[in-house]
Amino acid sequence: MTQDSDRTSTDQLTLQDPTKRYPTISPPEQSLPGTGLDAEMAPKADLGEESYRGTGRLVGRKALVTGGDSGIGAATAIAFAREGADVAITYLPQEEKDAEHVVEVMQREGHVVAKLPGDLRDKGFAQKLVDWAVESLGGIDILVNNGGKQVATDGLEKITDEQLEATFDVNILAMFRLTRAALPHLQAGATIINTTSIQAYEPSPTLIDYASTKAAINNFTKGLAEELAPKGIRVNSVAPGPIWTPLQPSGGQKPEDLPEFGQSTGLGRAGQPTELAPAYVFLASPESSYVVGSTIHVNGGMPTP
Ligand code: NAD
Ligand code: MG
Numbered sequence: 122m123t124q125d126s127d128r129t130s131t132d133q134l135t136l137q138d139p140t141k142r143y144p145t146i147s148p149p150e151q152s153l154p155g156t157g158l159d160a161e162m163a164p165k166a167d168l169g170e171e172s173y174r175g176t177g178r179l180v181g182r183k184a185l186v187t188g189g190d191s192g193i194g195a196a197t198a199i200a201f202a203r204e205g206a207d208v209a210i211t212y213l214p215q216e217e218k219d220a221e222h223v224v225e226v227m228q229r230e231g232h233v234v235a236k237l238p239g240d241l242r243d244k245g246f247a248q249k250l251v252d253w254a255v256e257s258l259g260g261i262d263i264l265v266n267n268g269g270k271q272v273a274t275d276g277l278e279k280i281t282d283e284q285l286e287a288t289f290d291v292n293i294l295a296m297f298r299l300t301r302a303a304l305p306h307l308q309a310g311a312t313i314i315n316t317t318s319i320q321a322y323e324p325s326p327t328l329i330d331y332a333s334t335k336a337a338i339n340n341f342t343k344g345l346a347e348e349l350a351p352k353g354i355r356v357n358s359v360a361p362g363p364i365w366t367p368l369q370p371s372g373g374q375k376p377e378d379l380p381e382f383g384q385s386t387g388l389g390r391a392g393q394p395t396e397l398a399p400a401y402v403f404l405a406s407p408e409s410s411y412v413v414g415s416t417i418h419v420n421g422g423m424p425t426p
Contacts, residue, residue: 134176140388148370152372158191159367166192183206183233185261188267191223192368194267204402205230206263208227209253213239214238214239233257237254262308264312267316273374288330288331310354312404317416318332322426355409357409357416357417362418364394386422387423
């Protein structure tokens with residue numbers, strides 16, 4: 122973080138005032154190219170490199186995290202490694218710089234770490250990714266479907282076919298495909314965690330395509346949870362609110378909306394990626410053994426049904 126003058130915590134387990142754990146940021150209007158790079162964000166986001174403390178909750182587990190190069194996926198991958206898991210991440214080729222940073226941080230924990238770039242829109246990639254992850258890690262028992270696409274537009278008429286199809290492809294169709302490919306490898310005790318959004322409950326007029334995919338993810342999560350519960354495989358989701366990640370300054374918000382980003386939450390500030398990580402750790406770990414088809418809301422205080 123660059124604006125850390127009034128930050129009160131050193132890690133997530135220290136008692137602190139949540140309104141002050143991180144400063145209220147006011148990101149400058151900016152438009153990062155492509156999916157954006159964490160390395161180019163201003164201000165910097167906290168992925169937990171120094172602030173996430175592990176307590177041995179995922180020792181020996183094997184996790185595959187999509188979108189694990191940056192933002193929420195990166196923070197989750199780092200937390201998983203720090204909790205003792207072997208971790209494989211996937212991301213787009215142009216995000217290699219971010220992926221290298223996350224891998225370097227995870228390698229400090231001394232467990233297996235692997236990375237494979239690829240496009241989730243490519244129908245053949247799901248099987249390739251699963252085969253590679255199984256080989257790299259010696260299996261999979263945590264799947265985090267987190268990669269996502271969000272493009273803000275001025276309403277329905279401005280949503281092109283290309284944007285519509287790409288958003289559904291990345292956010293929901295790829296989730297079906299990847300989960301289907303991973304299933305033969307998942308044994309009782311395995312967990313699947315899908316990243317949904319506050320947008321599934323409170324769609325913004327600028328994000329109706331994205332918000333629709335997030336509602337679909339909620340339904341997919343609950344239906345699949347019912348299917349897999351008798352096999353001892355638990356499926357749940359995490360619904361973030363406004364989190365400071367590359368997705369936002371690379372078109373996820375209109376540039377003019379960035380200076381106020383996250384300030385309308387109860388806590389009055391945007392969330393940092395590492396503040397999501399404990400929810401993923403909890404859902405991945407056996408301590409959530411009776412939590413099935415549920416959603417953990419991590420949104421700074423935005424009422425949800
Ligand atoms: P992010 O940009 O850091 O992560 C999204 C990742 O998705 C990218 O890093 C990229 O690797 C991956 N991705 C995008 N298109 C891809 C493609 N075609 N093929 C392969 N990978 C692709 O942003 P984030 O905010 O951490 O996003 C993670 C998840 O959180 C997404 O599902 C997003 O919808 C969700 N979410 C974010 C917020 C927020 O405020 N940031 C709020 C609610 C939900
Ligand atoms: Mg990224």
